[in-house]
Amino acid sequence: MTDNEGHHHRITVPIGKVREDPWSAQKAYAQRILPAPFAELIAKTKQPFIQAITDVDIMRPCQFGGKLLIVGDALSTFRPHVGSSTNQAALNALFLEKAMKGEMTFEQWEQQCLDYARVTSLTSVAWGNKNQFGFRIFLWSAVCLLWARLTVVLRAPKSILPALGL
Numbered sequence: 001m002t003d004n005e006g007h008h009h010r011i012t013v014p015i016g017k018v019r020e021d022p023w024s025a026q027k028a029y030a031q032r033i034l035p036a037p038f039a040e041l042i043a044k045t046k047q048p049f050i051q052a053i054t055d056v057d058i059m060r061p062c063q064f065g066g067k068l069l070i071v072g073d074a075l076s077t078f079r080p081h082v083g084s085s086t087n088q089a090a091l092n093a094l095f096l097e098k099a100m101k102g103e104m105t106f107e108q109w110e111q112q113c114l115d116y117a118r119v120t121s122l123t124s125v126a127w128g129n130k131n132q133f134g135f136r137i138f139l140w141s142a143v144c145l146l147w148a149r150l151t152v153v154l155r156a157p158k159s160i161l162p163a164l165g166l
């Protein structure tokens with residue numbers, strides 16, 4: 001992304017740096033496609049910034065035998081459609097309390113964090129694909145999501161399923 005001073009940005013174009021041409025085009029697009037209250041919000045936004053949406057998933061959040069634990073966005077980023085990213089950071093911390101009290105092992109901590117991350121990440125991808133690319137792409141994402149949910153439901157302890165949203 002190129003800002004109003006010609007500099008390139010990979011992830012974020014900060015406040016005050018968004019070029020006028022694409023921002024005007026985006027406001028006109030919003031007026032065409034969004035319901036009136038949201039179109040008004042866009043039209044009245046004085047200080048826009050741009051944040052690229054990326055997918056990140058790591059395979060092993062528990063490193064060095066439990067001495068290094070990777071949580072929250074660093075473990076898995078979700079697309080914003082599910083609004084669950086803060087949930088994940090909180091859930092990882094709640095599970096961590098159990099691990100530190102000896103109520104679950106660090107292997108269980110890792111598995112349950114990964115289960116939540118995988119199911120929620122795939123849910124966010126499915127909704128993102130539906131909103132951006134339509135129903136056919138959504139169907140493929142939905143099949144992946146159903147498979148992930150099924151494997152988690154069959155494997156995870158029943159008591160933990162509500163915390164995982166299952």
Ligand SMILES: Cc1cc2nc3c(=O)[nH]c(=O)nc-3n(C[C@H](O)[C@H](O)[C@H](O)COP(=O)(O)OP(=O)(O)OC[C@H]3O[C@@H](n4cnc5c(N)ncnc54)[C@H](O)[C@@H]3O)c2cc1C
Binds near residue numbers: 051073074085087
């Ligand atoms: C614009 C925007 C809107 C959002 N809206 C929502 C929403 O509506 N609902 C929702 O659930 N989530 C939302 N999120 C996502 C949510 O903010 C994150 O998922 C959440 O903050 C992740 O928490 P975290 O603790 O994993 O990471 P962070 O909150 O990013 O915390 C990481 C911390 O580590 C610090 N840090 C980084 N590098 C170092 C270093 N080398 N040394 C020391 N400290 C370091 C950072 O400064 C930061 O304070 C939104 C995010 C953005 C950007």
